[in-house]
Amino acid sequence: MRHFHIKPEIRVLGVDDGPHSGSHPVPLVGVVFRGNRWFEGILKTEITKDGMDVTDKLIEMVKTSRQLGQLRIIITDGITFAGFNVLDIRRVFNELGLPVIAVSRTKPNMRDIKKALKNLPDWPRRWDIIRRSGKVYALRPLRGTRPIYVQPMGIDRKTAKQIVEHTRGRSSIPEPVRVAHMVATAIVRGESHGGA
Amino acid sequence: MRHFHIKPEIRVLGVDDGPHSGSHPVPLVGVVFRGNRWFEGILKTEITKDGMDVTDKLIEMVKTSRQLGQLRIIITDGITFAGFNVLDIRRVFNELGLPVIAVSRTKPNMRDIKKALKNLPDWPRRWDIIRRSGKVYALRPLRGTRPIYVQPMGIDRKTAKQIVEHTRGRSSIPEPVRVAHMVATAIVRGESHGGA
Numbered sequence: 001m002r003h004f005h006i007k008p009e010i011r012v013l014g015v016d017d018g019p020h021s022g023s024h025p026v027p028l029v030g031v032v033f034r035g036n037r038w039f040e041g042i043l044k045t046e047i048t049k050d051g052m053d054v055t056d057k058l059i060e061m062v063k064t065s066r067q068l069g070q071l072r073i074i075i076t077d078g079i080t081f082a083g084f085n086v087l088d089i090r091r092v093f094n095e096l097g098l099p100v101i102a103v104s105r106t107k108p109n110m111r112d113i114k115k116a117l118k119n120l121p122d123w124p125r126r127w128d129i130i131r132r133s134g135k136v137y138a139l140r141p142l143r144g145t146r147p148i149y150v151q152p153m154g155i156d157r158k159t160a161k162q163i164v165e166h167t168r169g170r171s172s173i174p175e176p177v178r179v180a181h182m183v184a185t186a187i188v189r190g191e192s193h194g195g196a
Numbered sequence: 197m198r199h200f201h202i203k204p205e206i207r208v209l210g211v212d213d214g215p216h217s218g219s220h221p222v223p224l225v226g227v228v229f230r231g232n233r234w235f236e237g238i239l240k241t242e243i244t245k246d247g248m249d250v251t252d253k254l255i256e257m258v259k260t261s262r263q264l265g266q267l268r269i270i271i272t273d274g275i276t277f278a279g280f281n282v283l284d285i286r287r288v289f290n291e292l293g294l295p296v297i298a299v300s301r302t303k304p305n306m307r308d309i310k311k312a313l314k315n316l317p318d319w320p321r322r323w324d325i326i327r328r329s330g331k332v333y334a335l336r337p338l339r340g341t342r343p344i345y346v347q348p349m350g351i352d353r354k355t356a357k358q359i360v361e362h363t364r365g366r367s368s369i370p371e372p373v374r375v376a377h378m379v380a381t382a383i384v385r386g387e388s389h390g391g392a
Contacts, residue, residue: 032389186240
């Protein structure tokens with residue numbers, strides 16, 4: 001575990017998917033922010049509903065990006081995308097050398113996740129990725145509000161807390177994740193407001 | 197011409213298109229910001245390369261949006277989209293009741309535009325829209341930098357200047373337009389940085 005000195009204008013990639021419907025490819029959007037303030041760039045790829053490709057697609061999207069050299073951390077909206085396409089944040093950290101924080105407004109209910117996963121033929125592989133994703137911590141970046149839940153990979157809990165605090169705006173969810181959510185939603189639906 | 201009292205957190209829609217290639221539909225993206233700071237929502241539609249549909253598509257996109265009631269102004273990246281699909285900002289103002297500011301980094305060269313337009317069969321109709329779009333003013337929102345060029349429709353020049361000053365960030369181009377440019381580009385190319 002590394003503990004970083006975090007600059008307020010740290011360059012961060014926020015990642016979220018769009019809604020899935022039928023067998024269409026699902027957009028996966030990465031938004032590059034400096035801290036919680038400046039929209040610096042955007043990446044887009046496509047993943048498969050209930051597929052197993054989100055980890056490879058995310059790694060490839062970031063690796064081939066001109067933004068790679070400047071990025072310091074990746075923040076994702078949870079670890080399941082496009083249904084049950086499970087993101088292996090340990091592999092993302094190992095292959096890109098960038099820490100990852102998966103954030104979520106609700107506490108992941110492992111029992112429910114496992115139950116839902118069992119509808120998929122290769123569920124043990126997906127469950128294994130989820131189990132290896134590390135501990136979930138509650139974090140309260142905004143006083144007097146409900147906590148959010150984070151899974152830090154490649155950094156300690158304290159550093160993860162600092163990063164969430166530097167990258168959130170008026171919402172408790174980091175701005176780049178909130179904006180990635182809106183963009184990915186609008187690509188599919190033509191409109192989105194407010195965000196994650 | 198109306199002169200408004202402009203709040204720094206005015207709700208503004210920034211509009212730009214993505215790059216066009218072949219006969220594919222071209223994305224037209226509208227990003228809703230509060231002032232130069234908060235990404236509040238996003239709208240997306242599609243227009244035709246060298247078509248005549250951008251005015252109808254933009255009006256429809258805004259009219260059917262949940263954002264309509266809060267919007268105070270529309271800022272567009274120039275008035276030609278997807279090649280020579282010319283936006284009728286006078287009609288946008290009349291039909292939506294929202295002032296429009298077309299902004300551009302370079303001074304529109306009317307002679308060159310007319311010459312290029314003449315390659316299209318119905319060029320007089322397009323040229324007529326351009327001629328009725330009002331006067332172009334140079335504006336210097338950032339001291340010591342080159343001016344940008346604006347065409348205000350439905351507001352006076354002084355109000356337009358204030359709005360550009362409230363909505364720009366570190367660039368002289370208003371943030372919602374800069375971000376709409378990046379999003380529309382990434383939808384087509386999978387990546388975009390820095391913006392208009």
